[in-house]
Amino acid sequence: MDFEIYKIMFDVAIVGGSSTGLIAARELSKHGLRVCVLEEHEIGEVVCSGLISVNGVKELGIKPENVENIIRGVRFVSPSNVEIYAHSNIDRAFVVNRGLFDRQIAEEALSSGAKIFEKFRAKKIAFKNDYVDINGEIRAKIVLGCDGLKSIVARACSLNPPRRVVASAKAVFKNADYLQEDVAEVYFRDYAKGFFAWILPRGKCVEIGVGVRKANLRLALERFLKERGLELKSFQTGAFPVEVVSDTCGYRAMIVGNSAGQVKASTGGGVITGGICAKIASKACLKSLEEDKFDKDFYKKNYEDIWKKSLLREFYAHIIIRELYERLDKHSLDALFKIAREEGIDKIMIKYRDTDKPSKFLDEIMKKEKIISFLSQFI
Numbered sequence: 001m002d003f004e005i006y007k008i009m010f011d012v013a014i015v016g017g018s019s020t021g022l023i024a025a026r027e028l029s030k031h032g033l034r035v036c037v038l039e040e041h042e043i044g045e046v047v048c049s050g051l052i053s054v055n056g057v058k059e060l061g062i063k064p065e066n067v068e069n070i071i072r073g074v075r076f077v078s079p080s081n082v083e084i085y086a087h088s089n090i091d092r093a094f095v096v097n098r099g100l101f102d103r104q105i106a107e108e109a110l111s112s113g114a115k116i117f118e119k120f121r122a123k124k125i126a127f128k129n130d131y132v133d134i135n136g137e138i139r140a141k142i143v144l145g146c147d148g149l150k151s152i153v154a155r156a157c158s159l160n161p162p163r164r165v166v167a168s169a170k171a172v173f174k175n176a177d178y179l180q181e182d183v184a185e186v187y188f189r190d191y192a193k194g195f196f197a198w199i200l201p202r203g204k205c206v207e208i209g210v211g212v213r214k215a216n217l218r219l220a221l222e223r224f225l226k227e228r229g230l231e232l233k234s235f236q237t238g239a240f241p242v243e244v245v246s247d248t249c250g251y252r253a254m255i256v257g258n259s260a261g262q263v264k265a266s267t268g269g270g271v272i273t274g275g276i277c278a279k280i281a282s283k284a285c286l287k288s289l290e291e292d293k294f295d296k297d298f299y300k301k302n303y304e305d306i307w308k309k310s311l312l313r314e315f316y317a318h319i320i321i322r323e324l325y326e327r328l329d330k331h332s333l334d335a336l337f338k339i340a341r342e343e344g345i346d347k348i349m350i351k352y353r354d355t356d357k358p359s360k361f362l363d364e365i366m367k368k369e370k371i372i373s374f375l376s377q378f379i
């Protein structure tokens with residue numbers, strides 16, 4: 001990095017140029033702040049299915065340009081193939097090309113004046129009296145840690161990024177059969193314990209993936225593919241957090257997105273929730289610079305308390321749902337599917353279809369005595 005850059009005092013340096021960091025950069029640069037994004041890879045080099053809710057992108061003010069499919073329904077399949085199918089004519093989610101989605105947001109940030117440094121790995125973060133120094137190459141008044149599960153920003157502030165994670169793998173197949181092009185399928189299998197396997201239609205292809213907590217990832221994907229007569233050739237792997245972090249602020253610093261566990265634990269989706277938290281963190285940055293306050297308590301009040309107020313209940317609802325996948329064995333899952341079908345769960349799913357905010361769905365389930373009495377033995 002050249003010395004001219006070190007002379008710039010950025011208002012905000014964002015470590016991590018995946019969706020959360022780029023959404024923060026877009027927000028901050030729109031408000032005229034001097035922002036830089038430091039990304040160790042290239043923008044768009046990300047492992048993600050790109051399933052993002054229609055409501056969520058609206059809330060973030062993003063119009064995705066690379067939509068491969070629109071999802072209107074979901075089919076859940078139990079270990080012995082009992083099905084729950086919930087479909088309506090309302091557009092629920094986009095399947096986007098995630099690499100292009102990130103580049104679209106990066107372009108918007110660049111056009112508002114943000115700087116993006118690719119292949120830049122933040123290795124050393126030092127908190128000085130008046131600024132934050134990154135690698136002795138970048139100076140900024142505030143640092144945002146949008147740097148995922150191994151967050152260096154979190155560690156520099158003595159915060160703990162999430163430890164509980166789901167490992168996942170996915171592969172894309174041309175011309176593989178799928179039932180309906182606007183339906184995502186979720187399969188509970190004992191070899192994918194703690195999470196599930198999925199089939200997602202993507203344009204003329206299908207994506208087949210699997211997530212596991214404590215099982216062999218490659219074997220799980222191979223077994224799921226074998227069930228559909230497919231063979232594993234190439235695949236991508238990644239991981240996402242399934243717990244939320246409570247302490248997300250430090251002196252001149254906030255952690256946002258995957259690094260803070262701001263992910264929907266029951267689905268692994270983190271683009272929208274991370275983006276919402278990035279917008280909250282961006283507002284906190286603006287206020288911090290206006291008032292010249294950079295202490296942890298300031299960010300706690302203006303970032304942490306706000307994201308918790310709007311999303312913590314929803315994160316907990318996701319965590320409860322995912323923990324059920326982990327606690328229930330295959331027989332119990334089959335039994336639960338049968339009871340849930342009898343109780344009309346498909347209609348509840350259609351009515352409360354906002355998967356970013358499942359707490360209302362859970363409230364409704366709590367009214368179903370048969371389901372609750374069945375589940376009480378596992379709690």
Ligand SMILES: Cc1cc2nc3c(=O)[nH]c(=O)nc-3n(C[C@H](O)[C@H](O)[C@H](O)COP(=O)(O)OP(=O)(O)OC[C@H]3O[C@@H](n4cnc5c(N)ncnc54)[C@H](O)[C@@H]3O)c2cc1C
Nearest residue numbers: 016018020040049050051122147148238257258269270271
């Ligand atoms: C297989 C899979 C499928 C998924 N599918 C979906 C989906 O369909 N929908 C959805 O909403 N979410 C999905 N997710 C989750 C989603 O990808 C993330 O939640 C989303 O990318 C937001 O994460 P983030 O930006 O906070 O962090 P991450 O995506 O983890 O990005 C962190 C970034 O920081 C960079 N970085 C890390 N350390 C440094 C450093 N020291 N210096 C510089 N750069 C650094 C990394 O290179 C990376 O680009 C999926 C995840 C996986 C693994």
